[in-house]
Amino acid sequence: MRESEARSIIEKVLKLSGAEDTSAVITGSYKASTRFADNAITQNITTNNYSLKVSCAYGQKVGHATTNELIDGALQGVVKRAQDIALVVPPDPEHMPLLTSDEAEKYHQLEPYFEDTKKFSPSDKARIISAQAEKCQEKGIRLSGAFSNGSSFTAFGNSKGLMGCYKSTSFEMHVTCLTPTSSGWAEQIGEDISKAGFSLVVDRAFNIAEKSKNPHDFEPRKCTIIMHPAAVAELFTFLFWEGFDAKATDEERTFLRGKFGTKIGGENITIRSDPADLRCPTISFQQDGLVAPTLKWIDNGVVQNLCYSRFWAKKKGKKPTGFPTNIIVDGGDTSVEEMIKTTDLGVLVTRFWYIRFVDPMVPSVTGMTRDGTFLIEDGKVTKAMKNMRFNENIVDVLNRVEVLSVPERTGEYIPVLAPALKVRDFNFTSATDF
Amino acid sequence: MKELCLRALDIAKEKGVSFADIRIVKHHTQIVTTEDERVSGIQDSESMGFGVRVLLNGCWGFAASKNLFRKEIEDVTLRAVEIARASSLAKMGSGVVFAPEEPHEAIFRTPVQKDPFKVPIEEKVNLLLGVNKEMLRVRGVKKAHSFMWFKSEERHLANTDGSFIESNTCTSTAECIATAVDEHTAKTRYFEAIPVNAGYEHIEGTPLLKEAQRVGEEAVAHLTAKECPQGKKDLILHPSHLALTIHESIGHALELDRVLGMEESLAGSSFATIDKLGKLKYGSPIVNIVCDNTDPTRLASKGYDDDGVPGQRWYIIKNGILVDYQTGREVCHTIGAEQSRGSCRADSWQSIPIIRQSNIGLEAGEEHLTLEELIADTKDGIYIEGMGSFSIDQKRLNFQFGGDCFWEIKNGKKTCMLKDVTYQAITTDFWGSCDAICDKRFWQPYGVLNCGKGDPMQIAQMTHGSSPVRFRNINVGGAKL
Ligand SMILES: [Zn+2]
Numbered sequence: 001m002r003e004s005e006a007r008s009i010i011e012k013v014l015k016l017s018g019a020e021d022t023s024a025v026i027t028g029s030y031k032a033s034t035r036f037a038d039n040a041i042t043q044n045i046t047t048n049n050y051s052l053k054v055s056c057a058y059g060q061k062v063g064h065a066t067t068n069e070l071i072d073g074a075l076q077g078v079v080k081r082a083q084d085i086a087l088v089v090p091p092d093p094e095h096m097p098l099l100t101s102d103e104a105e106k107y108h109q110l111e112p113y114f115e116d117t118k119k120f121s122p123s124d125k126a127r128i129i130s131a132q133a134e135k136c137q138e139k140g141i142r143l144s145g146a147f148s149n150g151s152s153f154t155a156f157g158n159s160k161g162l163m164g165c166y167k168s169t170s171f172e173m174h175v176t177c178l179t180p181t182s183s184g185w186a187e188q189i190g191e192d193i194s195k196a197g198f199s200l201v202v203d204r205a206f207n208i209a210e211k212s213k214n215p216h217d218f219e220p221r222k223c224t225i226i227m228h229p230a231a232v233a234e235l236f237t238f239l240f241w242e243g244f245d246a247k248a249t250d251e252e253r254t255f256l257r258g259k260f261g262t263k264i265g266g267e268n269i270t271i272r273s274d275p276a277d278l279r280c281p282t283i284s285f286q287q288d289g290l291v292a293p294t295l296k297w298i299d300n301g302v303v304q305n306l307c308y309s310r311f312w313a314k315k316k317g318k319k320p321t322g323f324p325t326n327i328i329v330d331g332g333d334t335s336v337e338e339m340i341k342t343t344d345l346g347v348l349v350t351r352f353w354y355i356r357f358v359d360p361m362v363p364s365v366t367g368m369t370r371d372g373t374f375l376i377e378d379g380k381v382t383k384a385m386k387n388m389r390f391n392e393n394i395v396d397v398l399n400r401v402e403v404l405s406v407p408e409r410t411g412e413y414i415p416v417l418a419p420a421l422k423v424r425d426f427n428f429t430s431a432t433d434f
Numbered sequence: 435m436k437e438l439c440l441r442a443l444d445i446a447k448e449k450g451v452s453f454a455d456i457r458i459v460k461h462h463t464q465i466v467t468t469e470d471e472r473v474s475g476i477q478d479s480e481s482m483g484f485g486v487r488v489l490l491n492g493c494w495g496f497a498a499s500k501n502l503f504r505k506e507i508e509d510v511t512l513r514a515v516e517i518a519r520a521s522s523l524a525k526m527g528s529g530v531v532f533a534p535e536e537p538h539e540a541i542f543r544t545p546v547q548k549d550p551f552k553v554p555i556e557e558k559v560n561l562l563l564g565v566n567k568e569m570l571r572v573r574g575v576k577k578a579h580s581f582m583w584f585k586s587e588e589r590h591l592a593n594t595d596g597s598f599i600e601s602n603t604c605t606s607t608a609e610c611i612a613t614a615v616d617e618h619t620a621k622t623r624y625f626e627a628i629p630v631n632a633g634y635e636h637i638e639g640t641p642l643l644k645e646a647q648r649v650g651e652e653a654v655a656h657l658t659a660k661e662c663p664q665g666k667k668d669l670i671l672h673p674s675h676l677a678l679t680i681h682e683s684i685g686h687a688l689e690l691d692r693v694l695g696m697e698e699s700l701a702g703s704s705f706a707t708i709d710k711l712g713k714l715k716y717g718s719p720i721v722n723i724v725c726d727n728t729d730p731t732r733l734a735s736k737g738y739d740d741d742g743v744p745g746q747r748w749y750i751i752k753n754g755i756l757v758d759y760q761t762g763r764e765v766c767h768t769i770g771a772e773q774s775r776g777s778c779r780a781d782s783w784q785s786i787p788i789i790r791q792s793n794i795g796l797e798a799g800e801e802h803l804t805l806e807e808l809i810a811d812t813k814d815g816i817y818i819e820g821m822g823s824f825s826i827d828q829k830r831l832n833f834q835f836g837g838d839c840f841w842e843i844k845n846g847k848k849t850c851m852l853k854d855v856t857y858q859a860i861t862t863d864f865w866g867s868c869d870a871i872c873d874k875r876f877w878q879p880y881g882v883l884n885c886g887k888g889d890p891m892q893i894a895q896m897t898h899g900s901s902p903v904r905f906r907n908i909n910v911g912g913a914k915l
Pocket of ligand 1: 681686884885886
């Protein structure tokens with residue numbers, strides 16, 4: 001969809017609506033995903049969808065409706081559904097007046113859109129995958145993973161004249177190499193397909209799989225851990241699930257209650273958001289048109305900002321921040337190799353798997369290591385280890401970080417830039433059989 | 435619809451496919467959420483489109499579009515064929531072996547007495563706000579949330595077997611959550627109208643208002659409950675909790691695509707490999723696990739799966755032994771099965787069908803046994819209700835689960851509430867320790883709404899049932915920091 005088409009649909013919706021306040025968001029994507037397992041393509045899909053969400057308000061009474069039919073005749077239907085809901089619900093005291101057109105001046109003008117990324121075809125990908133699959137087959141390795149590319153689009157408009165539009169392309173490749181006794185994993189995520197290096201990703205996964213063959217048992221205990229960026233991202237994302245929500249925190253329902261402005265982590269910990277950071281660019285406005293936050297959540301260990309919705313900000317006399325659209329964990333300059341050299345006894349972790357809260361108020365989590373876990377002894381990686389379960393307090397981890405590497409692009413649910421970390425006394429609690 | 439479907443199949447056949455199908459799907463969802471005295475959101479969403487899947491020279495192609503008209507159907511079908519050609523560049527041996535299936539013409543409908551989409555919003559809002567009010571009346575409850583969730587699916591499935599299947603399913607659920615806060619922490623407790631395939635009559639038949647006060651009181655009691663002990667305890671698990679344990683430690687482990695390594699790069703694989711079929715002691719001899727996609731009220735039932743295979747009922751664990759898997763037409767030959775078990779589902783018109791969990795349940799015990807009798811027979815244990823924290827490794831062996839509410843059992847009596855209980859085990863040890871199952875009067879199904887699998891991620895629903903069950907000597911409290 002072109003920006004002009006989206007604008008025209010939004011304008012039609014605003015015209016059709018009889019509500020006092022109306023806003024509309026169009027989100028859409030084209031996605032082509034090729035999946036493979038056991039050195040062969042197992043799934044190959046392309047799909048295209050756009051949906052329109054209309055919000056209508058009469059005073060404080062609000063209704064929302066969504067459709068993926070964007071033809072003229074259907075627009076009336078979705079507007080009516082939103083209006084009908086708004087007319088019968090009780091007023092929402094938290095509903096805020098619409099933002100006006102000057103909010104758009106705060107949006108970044110970044111457009112990480114690369115036509116070649118979108119155009120990269122299923123056969124382009126199949127050829128690349130096939131070459132790597134043959135290489136793996138010869139070496140007795142089973143290659144699995146996915147290689148996807150596509151584009152996405154968001155346009156926002158409201159009856160106060162505020163409009164915003166963002167489009168981007170993305171590619172993602174993640175692969176697992178399997179030997180009979182081990183696995184190795186690697187990924188690359190980006191916007192510009194010309195920067196993609198599928199064979200390098202496969203080589204990384206392959207090397208991890210080779211090195212982690214015939215894993216040993218290890219008595220679970222507290223010990224030093226060196227986590228690669230994917231593991232760090234997986235763990236730290238849990239800080240943001242509800243933890244930084246200002247309302248929930250003020251209502252004493254999050255682990256940050258009473259901690260605003262206090263030091264919760266080491267001085268080497270700074271976590272922030274910046275949608276315009278070219279290393280992990282993302283959309284600069286939220287569903288209500290509010291500019292997405294560019295600020296530090298944790299600054300040198302101190303809780304510097306919480307996420308304020310427009311309503312809660314007004315109530316508390318604060319500036320609205322909205323919610324993060326990306327997460328950047330500032331890094332340092334210690335390479336993983338150097339981290340290993342300075343470790344007497346430790347565990348090197350490629351990534352985590354299935355992290356869940358145990359108690360979000362602590363905040364404690366549990367999870368498993370996956371796809372390449374190694375023992376470090378006297379400054380060297382000495383052997384592969386079977387995977388382990390950990391139980392940890394994430395805030396406590398922020399106080400045990402000894403050194404950080406240069407951050408890298410990763411993130412499963414939200415774009416994340418994270419360094420590798422060396423953390424002391426990481427709490428491994430049980431083991432598994434592989 | 436039929437004509438549009440046939441057009442896609444004709445084009446695919448002209449291009450020489452060995453199999454093709456088209457699914458035209460319309461989803462309607464409505465979510466009403468409330469917080470304390472306010473309605474925090476009402477979202478009414480519709481999504482419609484179609485997906486064409488083709489198997490050409492043993493390789494898959496799939497394309498989908500929301501634009502449901504003849505020309506687009508033709509283009510999308512040709513695109514699917516093109517993609518299948520691309521897939522053949524990285525092919526294993528002779529490619530996919532797709533099990534044959536009889537042609538079926540059928541219409542399947544969830545029995546619905548009261549269409550939830552026709553029930554006035556005011557009625558839903560009033561009920562939820564009433565429930566919140568009841569929870570907030572309890573001293574110590576500082577926050578009340580509740581929601582209703584309805585989803586209907588209209589599906590037309592046609593394939594080159596000659597099948598033409600129409601289904602209309604409808605899922606309804608509601609839930610309330612009380613949060614109690616004191617000077618140290620916050621704790622929650624929930625109650626739900628268990629997700630089932632039914633209409634609004636299911637919400638009306640659930641005592642949400644009546645239970646709200648108890649939910650609030652238990653949230654408050656949780657704040658000052660005794661710490662979880664550490665060590666070995668007997669566990670008595672209520673069906674509202676065991677549903678998730680079954681889901682994670684049996685359901686996912688016995689999806690045949692995972693077992694074969696097809697999910698390796700994302701959700702993972704399984705320890706229960708096919709060389710163990712018929713041999714692996716998965717649990718104690720009283721453990722019988724049945725898949726049942728024939729009961730229309732359960733969430734995985736839609737008459738026929740998205741491979742066009744009828745819903746079935748079969749054992750995957752019989753007398754504690756692994757005897758079968760959840761299969762689809764692409765993989766069933768690997769265990770020597772001629773017909774698929776019909777466990778392939780796609781979560782939308784945009785998604786490709788993959789093996790999803792069936793309605794998997796633990797059969798009730800044969801001997802007369804109530805929950806009270808089971809507790810009375812337990813010296814040193816913990817009783818758990820509801821779902822909480824859950825984590826399991828990617829081969830489904832080492833797991834750690836929490837729950838929603840916990841009570842200590844001492845010398846045959848429920849003595850006091852506990853907090854922060856977790857238990858950790860290896861799957862086969864855990865099911866091997868199962869020594870008592872209450873009888874069928876206490877068997878209850880629980881629906882799971884958000885099961886993620888696949889890449890791109892798909893979200894599926896299914897139902898897991900059981901009676902209260904006892905497990906002996908399980909490690910508890912390992913999560914304590
Ligand atoms: Zn699941």
